Amino acid sequence: MIKKIFLSCFVLFYLNTGALGIEFFGKFTEGGIIKGKTSFNSKLFLDKKKLKVSKNGYFIFGIKKGRTKDIEIKVLTKGGSQIFNKKIEKRDFLIQKINGLPKKMVTPGKKALERIKKEQVFFNQMRSVNSNNEFFYSKFLKPTTGITSGKYGSQRVLNGKPRRPHMGLDIANKKGTSILATAEGLVTLAQKNLYFTGGTIGIDHGHGITSVYYHLNSLNVNKGQQVSQGEVIGTMGSTGRSTGDHLHFGIYWKQIALDPELALKN
Template structure:
């Protein structure tokens, strides 16, 4: 059976015949995390690749910043019957941000810090590959900090006149020491106080490859391995790493896929 869906709604239901329905929650646009539920016992394939499904039917996947606009989601029932759903997502336009006056060592880091940057990247990459079978990602997320938005997902930054990689988080501007709270339940899989680019860096795993990352922290208040509940105080905002002022850079990942945190929380003025 083939069904088609294209929408920017926050919730949708795709019926797959007599056995029940598949439910998807999320925005059908680039950068979105999609949370789903199928009939327990079914296998789910996203663009031809099997993804993990909980014993109770929950699963997650995401669309990257510049993802293609047509995707395939297939349910395979225990009998072998396949139910295919075509997903059509919307293309986004992104802002261009220019930042001047950044120390040149951060725009083009000196060769002697290459090993440090590589180690930082390896630690972050390893933490984001955590595939704990917890269902915290199904919660309605909350903002981790109070303050105005000073940077948005997907924006292209030009540092001292040189185009850089896109920004993959949402920035919340606030003074050093402002509390940072867990946006959903999870377990702390990383805290490093002094990464070269991101300064104080914390990752909280929410299960099935979904994780939150907090950058530029002045202080971490929980250790690696700590289980946290939504709203728990976990860190303080800072101005560490490559920054021009104190703020929280909050990121959401589905494994290596970088997603837009703003799509998970109530809208907030910039």
């Protein structure tokens, strides 16, 4: 009898450790970024696909704008498995009208389209990096100072024509204002003059997390360079498709654009 009680207690204890063996930080909402920690030897599955867990048990993933379906997270440990079904909070996004843009910037010509297509390769490559670095786990730093002039997810109407939503955070200040790396990482993109984004930097922080900085006036770093959090990587400008001096700051998880404002809280 005593043995039986002991055994059932043991089983309960084991299940409990399973339940306590994982933590999530962040908001389960459109554009949200979820960081977490589990035991290093746990296996994680996000929507039935394997999710990378670092050697210290850290993991991260993002939630696409427009997602309504619950997210399924399965944790597999030596003690058993557990499934979490997380509801996604719906959001309302702004509509932003911008007029007075040069026509070629709103509707690119044939030559420009060829250039855009070529440049798209840089972005796809940058967002395909899936390193084992765990720099993403430190709290993200706001990369510059200024006023918020554009928000994540806002629908853009350029010269009266509806365009893709704005997938980053715009911060406006004087030309030449310092731009800092939001977290430690490896520079995976550094280009002075891209069609849409002008002076452009991308930094890999590990596990598919990339931060991007657009419209820069000058670049202080090169591709392949390691940067520390808070390091000056460039200066603010208005290069590419831009109507004034500002930084477009973006955070990606793989190819999915996340809300930088949510990322900065996490």
